[in-house]
Amino acid sequence: GAGVSQSPSNKVTEKGKDVELRCDPISGHTALYWYRQSLGQGLEFLIYFQGNSAPDKSGLPSDRFSAERTGGSVSTLTIQRTQQEDSAVYLCASSSVQGSGTEAFFGQGTRLTVV
Amino acid sequence: DQQVKQNSPSLSVQEGRISILNCDYTNSMFDYFLWYKKYPAEGPTFLISISSIKDKNEDGRFTVFLNKSAKHLSLHIVPSQPGDSAVYFCAAKDDKIIFGKGTRLHILP
Numbered sequence: 001g002a003g004v005s006q007s008p009s010n011k012v013t014e015k016g017k018d019v020e021l022r023c024d025p026i027s028g029h030t031a032l033y034w035y036r037q038s039l040g041q042g043l044e045f046l047i048y049f050q051g052n053s054a055p056d057k058s059g060l061p062s063d064r065f066s067a068e069r070t071g072g073s074v075s076t077l078t079i080q081r082t083q084q085e086d087s088a089v090y091l092c093a094s095s096s097v098q099g100s101g102t103e104a105f106f107g108q109g110t111r112l113t114v115v
Numbered sequence: 116d117q118q119v120k121q122n123s124p125s126l127s128v129q130e131g132r133i134s135i136l137n138c139d140y141t142n143s144m145f146d147y148f149l150w151y152k153k154y155p156a157e158g159p160t161f162l163i164s165i166s167s168i169k170d171k172n173e174d175g176r177f178t179v180f181l182n183k184s185a186k187h188l189s190l191h192i193v194p195s196q197p198g199d200s201a202v203y204f205c206a207a208k209d210d211k212i213i214f215g216k217g218t219r220l221h222i223l224p
Binding site: 004041043056091104108109 | 159213
């Protein structure tokens with residue numbers, strides 16, 4: 001597709017369940033980012049993939065959060081044993097080249113609600 | 116610690132006047148700075164950027180100024196229009212991109 005695609009657009013889950021959020025980046029983009037935006041908050045960095053390098057996981061808030069990027073394309077963010085504080089909009093972005101000088105393009109986000 | 120700070124949560128500006136959004140950063144390794152605009156229920160969209168080797172970049176009604184010694188950048192929008200009402204995020208990049216908390220801009224008729 002032309003842009004970054006995220007699915008589902010909305011997800012309601014019960015506390016304690018696991019969820020998987022999917023991101024399809026722009027074709028050919030080597031860098032992929034996950035952020036989350038909690039109500040009234042800014043964009044919190046979660047994880048960054050760049051090519052075949054080891055991902056930068058420094059923003060993941062707990063070991064319940066993990067992400068994979070298969071074949072350098074699609075990425076899945078998994079949250080295990082969800083908690084109410086995990087409720088947020090999860091945003092994925094991709095960019096074309098490593099290093100400075102290239103903006104990232106965002107998807108529409110997945111709104112996660114943990115009840 | 117917040118590496119990118121937007122200290123004004125909101126700003127109201129009269130239509131036609133200049134909007135100035137400010138941003139401070141702490142990491143001197145940042146070498147590229149970006150501004151994004153976000154409407155409700157949409158992902159952020161890229162507006163304008165500036166490399167650390169420059170002090171100004173202009174694109175139509177939008178100009179970004181960078182003061183490296185003060186670790187400060189600002190986005191100027193002139194003239195402000197109703198469609199500019201949105202949340203504006205400042206971001207900085209060394210490897211990954213780090214965002215500020217955003218400033219909500221209201222353009223008043």
